[in-house]
Amino acid sequence: MRLRRRVSPLKLAVLGGVLFMLVLVVLQRDVSGGIQEPWFEDLSNRKERMLELVRGAVNNLAFQIPGQPGTPQLPAGGEVDKNCPSGFYTQAELKPWLERPPEEPHSQGAGGSAFQKDNLTPDEKKEKEEGMTRHCFNQFASDRISLHRSLGEDTRPPECVERKFRRCPPLPTTSVIIVFHNEAWSTLLRTVYSVLHTAPAILLREIILVDDASTAGGCGVYQERR
Template identity: 50%
Template sequence: MRGRCSRKLGVLAKAGVLLWVLWLGYILLAGSPFPSSSTVEEDEEGRNVRAKQRSLDEAAADGQLARPLYSKPAPDSNAMGEWGRATHLNLSPEEKKLEQDSVERYAINIYVSDKISLHRHIQDHRMNECRSKKFDYRRLPTTSVIIAFYNEAWSTLLRTIHSVLETTPATLLKEIILIDDYSDRVYLKSQLAQHISEVNRVRLIRTKKREGLVRARLIGATYATGDVLTFLDCHCECVPGWIEPLLERIAENASTIVCPVIDTIDWNTFEFYMQTDEPMIGGFDWRLTFQWHSVPEVERKRRKSRIDPIRSPTMAGGLFAVSKAYFEYLGTYDMGMEVWGGENLELSFRVWMCGGSLEIHPCSHVGHVFPKKAPYARPNFLQNTVRAAEVWMDSYKQHFYNRNPPAKKVRQLQMKPTQVFKQCV
C-alpha cells in the first residue's frame, strides 16, 4: 500500500515538474527577443507607421519654423502692382505734375509707388529645384538685416521693411536694424518712429551727422546680434525663400560672402522683372567701374547642378550676407571710404585675397529699384577707387591710372597699403 502511494506521488511529482517546465518555457518564449513571424510583421508595420508619423511631425515642425514673423494679407489680383505687375495711371495734368515732381525729388516714381500696397505679393518664378528645396531650419544661423537710408521715400522704405518681415522665417530673423543717416525729411522723424514702434524686431538708429553708406552700415553692424549680417538697400522687395539659401551657404562655409540674384524693379512702373535664366556675375573694368558678365565656361563645368552657388569676382555691393565673425575678421569695410561707390570692389578684392570667396546664389532673389539717376552726388567716388587700387592691385594699379588720369591727382592716401591686409593674414 505504501509502495503504491509512493509511486503515485512520484508520478504526480514528475507531472508537476513537467507542467512547471512547460509554463517556464512559455514565459521565456513570450519574453524572447526572437518573436514569431506574425509578431515581426506587426512590429515592422508599427515601425513604418511610427516612421511615417515622425516624418509628418518633422514636416509640420519645419513648416512652423519656415513661417515668417508676419503674414502678408490675402492677394488682391485687382490691386495696383499686385504680383509684381506694372502700374500705369491715367493722370490729369495736375496729377502728372505731382508724378514728375516725385521723380525729380527721388529719381523714382514715388507717385506710383504710393499707390501700391506695402505688402504686395511677388510671383515666385525661381527654378523648380529652388522652390522644392528643403532646409534644416534648426541648423541655419540667425541673421540681422541691416538697412541704411538717407531721405528715402516713405513707401519704398516701408515696403522694404515689410517685405523682409513677411518673407523671412521668424526663427531666423534676429532683427531689422534701420540706420537713418541724418535724414531731414519730416516724415522720417516722429512718423517713422511711431510706425516702427508698432512692429516687432525692428530697431531704428539715427546718426548725429551724415556718415555715408559705408559708415552707416558699420554702425548698424555694431548693434547686430545675429550670426550673419545681411545688408540690403532701402528700396528692395524680397522673394519668398530668399534668405534660406544665403544662410545655408554661410553655414557650410563661413568664409563666404553670398549675394542674392538682384532682380530689377522698374523705377517708373514698379514692374518686378525676375531673372529666370542663369544669373550674371560681377566684374570690373580698368577704371574700377563695376560691370556684369556672363558666367564663364570653366565655372559652369565646376558646378554640379544649376542651383549650386556661382563664384563671382566682385559684387554689386548693395545686397549681400556675411558671417558677422568673418566680416570682423576681414576688418569690415574700409572706414576711409566716403558715402558710397568703390567699397564693393574693395571688399570683393579683400575677401578673395584673404582666403575667402564671393558667390551669387541662384535660389535667392531680391528685387531692387534702380533709380533713374543717382539720387545724390558721390564726390568721393574717385578717391574710393584710388584707395582700392592702391591697397589691393599691386603692379596692376598702373592700368587703372592709365585708363583714369584724374585718379593720379588723388593718389595720396590717408592709410598705408598694408594696414587692411594685416587685418586678414
C-alpha cells in the first residue's frame, strides 16, 4: 500500500509566499525590461507601495524599542525640543484614570477567585436560570461581583511589564470602542471600569459605547451588591 505524505499548512503557506515573491520579481523585471502593458506597471506599482507600507510599519515599531535600528535620536549639539522631552515615561506619568479601590479579600470573585454560592433560594434560582437563558453565562454571579474587582497578580511576561516607552516621539492617544447588544449591565459596566482602572489617563482619549440594536426593554440602574 502506498502512503501519502501530508504537507503541513505552515509549509504550504511558506511555499505559497515564496512563489508569490518570485512572481513579483519576474513581473518587476519584465516591466523594467520595456514591457509597456498597463496592468504590468500597475501590479509593480502596487508591490512597491505595499513594500513601502511594510517598511513604514517596521520603523514605527522600532522607535519604541531602545537600541534597535531606526530609533530616533536627539538632535545633534545637545539641543532638546521642549515639546518632545527626552527619557522614558515614568509609572507616575502612566497612571490610570481611576485607582482600583481596596478589595475585601473574602468577597465574591476577589482576586479572580470563583464565585461560590450554595443553597440558593427559589427566587435566586429563578434569577440565575433567567440570566443563563438570556445571556448564556452566569449573570447571577456577575451581578454580585464587584465592578472594580482585581484579577490577582499580573500574568504578563516580565519583558512586557518591564518595558519602557520613550517620551519622544510621544505615545499616541486612543479611543476605546465597546460594542454591545442586549448585554448584561454588570458585565458592561465592569468592562468600562476595567479600562478606567488600567489605561493610562494621558493616553485614553475617550470610551465610546455603541448599542448594536439592543432589543431588551429599559436599561434600568445597576446597583452593586457589597
